[in-house]
Amino acid sequence: MEALKIILQKIVTEQHGYITFLTGAGISAESGLPTYRSIDGIWIKGTKYHRPEEFGTYRYFSQNQEEVWQYNLFWKKMIDSAKPNPGHLAITEIESLLGDRFRLITQNVDGLHQEAGTKRVYEIHGSKHKVRCSGECSEPFDFPEDVPSKEYTEDLTPEDIDHLKCTQCGNWLRPNTLWFDESYNEKNYHLDTAYDIADHTDLLFVIGTSGSTALPVNIVETVKIRARWIVLINPEKDTYFDRIMKGSKTIHTIRESSSTALPALQRMIEEII
Numbered sequence: 647m648e649a650l651k652i653i654l655q656k657i658v659t660e661q662h663g664y665i666t667f668l669t670g671a672g673i674s675a676e677s678g679l680p681t682y683r684s685i686d687g688i689w690i691k692g693t694k695y696h697r698p699e700e701f702g703t704y705r706y707f708s709q710n711q712e713e714v715w716q717y718n719l720f721w722k723k724m725i726d727s728a729k730p731n732p733g734h735l736a737i738t739e740i741e742s743l744l745g746d747r748f749r750l751i752t753q754n755v756d757g758l759h760q761e762a763g764t765k766r767v768y769e770i771h772g773s774k775h776k777v778r779c780s781g782e783c784s785e786p787f788d789f790p791e792d793v794p795s796k797e798y799t800e801d802l803t804p805e806d807i808d809h810l811k812c813t814q815c816g817n818w819l820r821p822n823t824l825w826f827d828e829s830y831n832e833k834n835y836h837l838d839t840a841y842d843i844a845d846h847t848d849l850l851f852v853i854g855t856s857g858s859t860a861l862p863v864n865i866v867e868t869v870k871i872r873a874r875w876i877v878l879i880n881p882e883k884d885t886y887f888d889r890i891m892k893g894s895k896t897i898h899t900i901r902e903s904s905s906t907a908l909p910a911l912q913r914m915i916e917e918i919i
Contacts, residue, residue: 647910650898653875654849655918658744663848663874666749667737668865672854672880673904674756677728681854703827704820707780711818712802715810718774718821719802723795725774730762733853733904736912738763743915749843751836753855753862755823768836768843770861776822778834779812786822786834830861837861844868851911853879853904857886870894879907 657665671681700706707714741748741764750767752759755774759767776786792809802810810819822834830837844850844865857863866887869876877898878887891897900907 647900647914650877650900650911651914651918653898654914657849657875658915658918661848663747663846664749664843665744665747665849665851666751666843666847666869667740667851667853668855668862669737669750669752669754669759669853669904670855670862671754672882673731673733674728674754674758675854676731676733676903676905677756677758679724679728679756679758699826702825704825705827707818707820707825711810712807715802715806715818716796716800717798719793719796719800719806720798721774722789723797725756726795728756728758730758731905733908734758734762734764736908739912740908740915741766743912743919749847751840751843751862751865753859768839770824770830770835770837770840771859772821772823772834774821774823777810777819778822779815779817780820781812781815781817783815783817784812790819835861840865841868845872847872847874849875849877851877851879852887853908855880855885855887856882857890863887863890866890870896879904 675681737750737759748766750759750764752767752769753771755769755771757773757775775789777789778784778786790809793806812819824830824835832838840861845868847869850866850869852866855862866876867890870891873896875896876891877900879900879902881901881903
């Protein structure tokens with residue numbers, strides 16, 4: 647960590663761009679939420695509800711709304727029981743130390759960063775705490791309070807279905823999250839903002855993500871092209887990010903969990919500032 651401290655001190659004291667954090671499912675794993683692609687990931691458990699290429703699409707939703715909502719209400723149950731862990735809390739403290747230079751881009755849809763108190767959060771895959779009309783007649787709004795979370799084997803009740811319909815046009819509501827057959831956009835997923843942040847980032851921390859989706863990869867590659875520093879924090883080895891950064895002189899790798907590495911990073915920043 648001493649080498650990182652030297653890098654960080656130079657950037658904090660001599661440069662003026664963003665110090666950006668890009669987080670993935672790994673940071674929430676220690677809060678009890680399974681990552682999508684790990685050995686215990688939610689997509690590879692093999693039940694009829696957890697096959698992403700087929701199930702996690704708008705096409706599937708348009709034909710199987712009740713089944714998709716059963717799964718999302720199961721996810722809601724897990725998210726509702728999860729609490730921010732030391733990694734989330736350390737990022738919140740780091741934001742207070744860095745002020746306007748801090749940015750957080752997250753792939754996570756669980757809202758744990760906001761629950762921990764972080765303010766400058768850009769959710770590029772949306773949020774399970776929001777819904778919108780599948781007919782796109784409404785802006786995203788808070789999840790209906792009258793719809794309870796469920797086990798994934800529980801059916802929807804007629805009351806659930808009623809509350810999961812748009813009050814303006816009658817179409818089904820949908821989770822305000824990015825599905826596999828959809829594209830990033832600025833309106834719901836901060837596409838342009840994410841690229842602008844990457845263009846003005848001096849130091850990027852990539853935390854708990856393996857590089858399996860397009861926008862996070864493009865963010866990392868944008869920072870890499872600009873020859874800025876990138877710090878990978880992930881106990882997993884040989885991720886896609888490890889491979890595309892191999893040989894770079896501006897990469898630093900920390901093979902620790904986020905709940906260990908981020909509090910240490912917080913203390914390091916406190917010493918510098």
